[in-house]
Amino acid sequence: MPNPHQSDPVITALRALAPGAGLVRREMARADGRHLRWVETTKDSVGPTILLTAGAGDTVLDWAAIIPALADEFRLIAYDRAGLGASDPLRRLTIANQVDDLVALLDLHGPALLVGHSWGGLLAEFAAAARPDAVLGLVLVDATHEEVMAAVPVNLRIASELMLTWMVVLKSLGQFEKRLTRHGRALAERCTDDAEIQELIVAAYRNSYASRGQVLTIRAENRLASRVREARKARAAMVRPDLPVTILTATRGKPPALRARSAELADQTAASYRRGVHVVVQDAGHSIHQDQPAATVAAIKAAVGQLPAGQGDDDQPETPQPSR
Structure with a gap:
């Protein structure tokens, strides 16, 4: 695990992507002694807090295309x-301990608009x-649904399990860097045309998966997403709050039957x-959010527009100091 207190x-x-945002790294200690870390803008803003939670195996860089x-x-x-x-x-x-971590962030930063991908x-x-009480609304970006996972053909x-296992093998053999660089460059090119900033994004992407443990977590999260029974149980137990909810779905990238089911x-x-x-x-x-960042930003701003005037704008909680 890279040391978050060193150069990040x-x-x-x-x-470099959002020079005026005052981005810093912050962290909180959880009850089991581990630390949960995030990036945060420190620039004064007139709008509410937006809390971004990425797809399986992804990090804060997943949102780089829309942060600016x-x-x-x-x-x-x-x-x-x-x-x-x-x-x-x-x-x-x-699912329970991942939700608990997200709830801990809401307790610290809420009320917030929650935006989640996959x-x-x-x-x-x-x-x-x-x-x-800590959530102003939801924007769900092609969110995972357990019944879609249940419909995935054998x-x-x-193929997915073989790919995930092969990723770990490649990392163990020191052969994963080419794949990291390729994925990092694809992300960078979606974010900016500036070649120097692209190189910074590629370096950041490689750093985010520098350890074998991080690659193992990619596999673990994707396996967790396939445990349909656990997600069904969690959904059956939930009481839906009265919140504005925007659901974005994609038009490509899945087999036709799964796209229709989604x-x-x-x-x-x-x-x-x-x-x-529901917005297609x-x-x-x-x-x-990477293929159509402008449409995603527009949907998030439209969701904010549904909130009562001033909701979430004032009395933001004091946050921990940045990691150094």
């Missing part, structure tokens, strides 16, 4: 889940049910909230 390539890259467009108006919090990026690992990942969207929905499940479940989920809406984002794959 992620902060360096994000500051939001940082001028809102206070942003983007965190690394346990075992990813700068955050310390958990011995065993469960697996982070499912966790955001469960966290909002657990702590509705051959795709096997859209159907997004309609059902939106209808289960009194103020729920054209020409976007699963990472809608």
Whole structure:
């Protein structure tokens, strides 16, 4: 695990992307002694706090394409889940302890608009049910739904598991860096045309997966997402809060049957909230916020526009000092 108190390539890259945001790294100690870490904008803003939770295996860099467009108006919090990026690992990942970490951040930073991508969207929905008083609303970006996972064909499940295991093998053999660089460069090119900033993003991406433990967590989170029974149990127990909820779904990147099932479940989920809406984002794959960042930013700002005037703008809690 890279030492978060040393020079932080992620902060360096994000500051280059959003130079006026005053981005810093902060952390909190959890009851089991590990530390949960996030990046936060310190620039004064007129809008509410927005808490960003990434997809399975992803870090704060998952949001790099939209942070610059939001940082001028809102206070942003983007965190690394346990075992990813700068955050310390958990011995065993469960939906419950991942939701607990997100709730701890809401207790510290809320009330906030929760924006979750993929697996982070499912966790955001469960966290909002657990702590509705700390959540202003939800924006779910092609969020995971357990019934979509249940519909994944066996051959795709096997292929996914083989890929995840092969990733760990490559990391153990020291052969994972080319793949990291390729993924980091693809992200960088989505964020900026500036070649120097692109190199900073690639370096930050490589640093975020520098250890074998971080790659193991990618596999563990993806396996957790496939445990349909655990997610079904959590959803059955939740009481949906009365919040504005925007659900974004993609138009490509899944087999047709799974895409249709995702859209159907997004309609059902939106209808289960009194103020729920489902928006299909054209020409976007699963990472809608990277394929269509302007559309994602517009949806987030529209969600903020549904909030009562001034809600979440004042009396923000005092936050811990940045890591040094």
